[in-house]
Amino acid sequence: MSTEIRNLENLELNRPRFNWLQPLTLLAPAGVWLLLLLVLPTLIIFQLSLVPDIRPGDIVNPRGFDNYIRIVDPLYLKVIVRSLWLAASTTIMCLILGFPVAYWIAQIAPQRWRNLLVLGFVLPLWTSSLLRSYAWITILRRTGLLNSLLTSLGLPTLQLLNSVPAVLIGMSYSLLPYMVLILYASLEKLDRRLLEAAADLGANPIQTFCKVTVPQILPGIMAGSLLVFITGLGDFIDPELLGGSSSMTAARLVYNQFLGVTQNWGFGSALSMTLILAVSIAIALLIRFGETKPKQ
Numbered sequence: 001m002s003t004e005i006r007n008l009e010n011l012e013l014n015r016p017r018f019n020w021l022q023p024l025t026l027l028a029p030a031g032v033w034l035l036l037l038l039v040l041p042t043l044i045i046f047q048l049s050l051v052p053d054i055r056p057g058d059i060v061n062p063r064g065f066d067n068y069i070r071i072v073d074p075l076y077l078k079v080i081v082r083s084l085w086l087a088a089s090t091t092i093m094c095l096i097l098g099f100p101v102a103y104w105i106a107q108i109a110p111q112r113w114r115n116l117l118v119l120g121f122v123l124p125l126w127t128s129s130l131l132r133s134y135a136w137i138t139i140l141r142r143t144g145l146l147n148s149l150l151t152s153l154g155l156p157t158l159q160l161l162n163s164v165p166a167v168l169i170g171m172s173y174s175l176l177p178y179m180v181l182i183l184y185a186s187l188e189k190l191d192r193r194l195l196e197a198a199a200d201l202g203a204n205p206i207q208t209f210c211k212v213t214v215p216q217i218l219p220g221i222m223a224g225s226l227l228v229f230i231t232g233l234g235d236f237i238d239p240e241l242l243g244g245s246s247s248m249t250a251a252r253l254v255y256n257q258f259l260g261v262t263q264n265w266g267f268g269s270a271l272s273m274t275l276i277l278a279v280s281i282a283i284a285l286l287i288r289f290g291e292t293k294p295k296q
Contacts, residue, residue, distance in 0.1 A: 051265065067269070071271065082248070083233055083250040086168065086232060090172050091228045093168065094178075095225060098176055102187050132170075132173065136166070146158065162244030163246060164246065167238055169242070170241075178227050178231070183220055183221065229282060233275065235251060236249075236251040236255065240252055
């Protein structure tokens with residue numbers, strides 16, 4: 001027994017100790033990059049959010065923290081709620097439109113064509129988002145392509161430009177490729193043996209989809225939905241060009257506070273920190289519930 005204990009002690013002494021220098025060396029470039037371009041700018045924005053709104057001869061907000069209290073004003077709260085609604089609606093539209101396409105590419109389309117079809121959805125991302133928005137202006141304006149087609153068919157024209165539906169169309173078009181790519185990555189790994197087993201046990205297509213397909217790709221659905229929601233929440237170009245004054249969003253409100261007439265950087269920074277907090281909560285939910293653990 002003493003010999004065995006002595007051997008174990010020798011093994012413990014001879015075991016190589018963990019070297020912290022190697023992982024720190026590997027993480028240092030990314031850590032410095034994140035520190036300079038993420039952490040420090042966020043701290044600067046937070047510091048600016050505590051600056052009181054002082055104007056010549058008047059102090060609108062005597063305390064910096066009043067910038068955050070001002071956000072719950074019904075006027076600004078309505079803008080934030082509209083931004084959340086637009087982002088959520090865009091997410092739902094992208095999920096409804098993107099899931100059938102991703103499923104067809106991953107499970108039905110011939111294997112030799114899949115990479116080309118995926119490339120077809122990536123191609124729009126190679127162009128500027130500003131250019132894509134101007135393309136939708138050409139389509140949706142009163143004398144645009146859509147109304148010209150309706151007129152030729154004897155149908156009444158539609159006034160879609162400078163409206164909320166136009167913003168939803170533009171945002172859904174811009175963010176749909178992200179949803180399709182993420183869903184395709186999940187659906188490509190779908191275990192078809194489980195689908196065949198469900199069919200052999202008498203499950204109809206709806207039951208198979210709800211109880212077999214969705215649980216397998218649920219992390220992909222959550223990841224794609226959160227990515228589209230986060231990106232849509234901070235979208236500035238589509239609401240600005242397609243929505244007009246009727247679709248003020250949080251991103252446009254932040255822009256107005258920094259570069260508009262008010263020049264209230266403190267309140268604009270407080271709005272920015274609120275958006276950062278909302279995005280952080282969404283990412284935390286993805287990390288917490290986006291991974292499925294195998295059952296023991």
